[in-house]
Amino acid sequence: MKLSKAEEQLMEHLWRLQKAFMKGILDCYAEPKPATTTIATMLKRMADKGFVSYKLYGNSREYYPLIAKAEYFSSHVNGLIKSFFNNSASQFASFFTRETNLTATELEDLKKIIEQEIDKKKK
Amino acid sequence: MKLSKAEEQLMEHLWRLQKAFMKGILDCYAEPKPATTTIATMLKRMADKGFVSYKLYGNSREYYPLIAKAEYFSSHVNGLIKSFFNNSASQFASFFTRETNLTATELEDLKKIIEQEIDKKKK
DNA sequence: ATTATTGCTCTACATTTGTAGAATAAAATA
DNA sequence: TATTTTATTCTACAAATGTAGAGCAATAAT
Numbered sequence: 001m002k003l004s005k006a007e008e009q010l011m012e013h014l015w016r017l018q019k020a021f022m023k024g025i026l027d028c029y030a031e032p033k034p035a036t037t038t039i040a041t042m043l044k045r046m047a048d049k050g051f052v053s054y055k056l057y058g059n060s061r062e063y064y065p066l067i068a069k070a071e072y073f074s075s076h077v078n079g080l081i082k083s084f085f086n087n088s089a090s091q092f093a094s095f096f097t098r099e100t101n102l103t104a105t106e107l108e109d110l111k112k113i114i115e116q117e118i119d120k121k122k123k
Numbered sequence: 124m125k126l127s128k129a130e131e132q133l134m135e136h137l138w139r140l141q142k143a144f145m146k147g148i149l150d151c152y153a154e155p156k157p158a159t160t161t162i163a164t165m166l167k168r169m170a171d172k173g174f175v176s177y178k179l180y181g182n183s184r185e186y187y188p189l190i191a192k193a194e195y196f197s198s199h200v201n202g203l204i205k206s207f208f209n210n211s212a213s214q215f216a217s218f219f220t221r222e223t224n225l226t227a228t229e230l231e232d233l234k235k236i237i238e239q240e241i242d243k244k245k246k
Numbered sequence: 247a248t249t250a251t252t253g254c255t256c257t258a259c260a261t262t263t264g265t266a267g268a269a270t271a272a273a274a275t276a
Numbered sequence: 277t278a279t280t281t282t283a284t285t286c287t288a289c290a291a292a293t294g295t296a297g298a299g300c301a302a303t304a305a306t
Contacts, residue, residue, distance in 0.1 A: 009206070021283085036284090040283070040284060060272085076203070076207075083132070084192070084196055103244075106213035107237055109213060111238065111241070113216075114230055129293075129294060158297080159296090161295050164255095182303075183302085
């Protein structure tokens, strides 16, 4: 199952807040804010899909994500890799490196990260 | 405008084939193949969205993509980066490097690519 | 020439998504 | 306590998507 665009956006807010009541979620949206019912509908659908859950406090709910951003995101990227790059992560990576405009500093940082990863593998 | 999942898949075929008639496209699909009309509908919608066009040969059409895979893909990734990483490509890159399972060799390759990119920037 | 095949457009229909009003219940506030 | 605010569920509806049948016209095969 997957989240739709609007649901992903809501999920973003939840990841940031960690947990939140309806009010807190609504506050995340800029004007013109969606109707409360719109958010409620999405939350319900997302709960059905198994992406969020909530704790009851009196009559209202404190919502929280059931999936970590990293987890969701990595399956997302893997989907991308699979569909566009023939399942080759390295192909994806090299494409990515060329096509996104990383600054020199960012590239240096990335290089360091990669070196660390290489070290990890060696052990 | 964006392509839907099924349309993306069709697009994949077109990118691979470069250009193709209905028959050739259908051949790309595994059993159970979608109905010809299903493909036709998608092609029409994709043409409307401006992603494919065609040359007429007699009564039938040779379809071809109007957008390069790289182009489509990079806007795709940029969307991802924007929505999930606060528009920080480097954040995305480091996440990517950690979370996808690149082999040691792939990491080495990637490192080389990055070094090249760094060199390029220096000039 | 007659028939079968292909590929296209139109139409159709179920599902998913974006969005929200109406009704209702609980909680906060006057 | 009476009133207002807040959160929820139900219902609704338009747009997008996945999928394909019916009908047709052009082409290929017999």
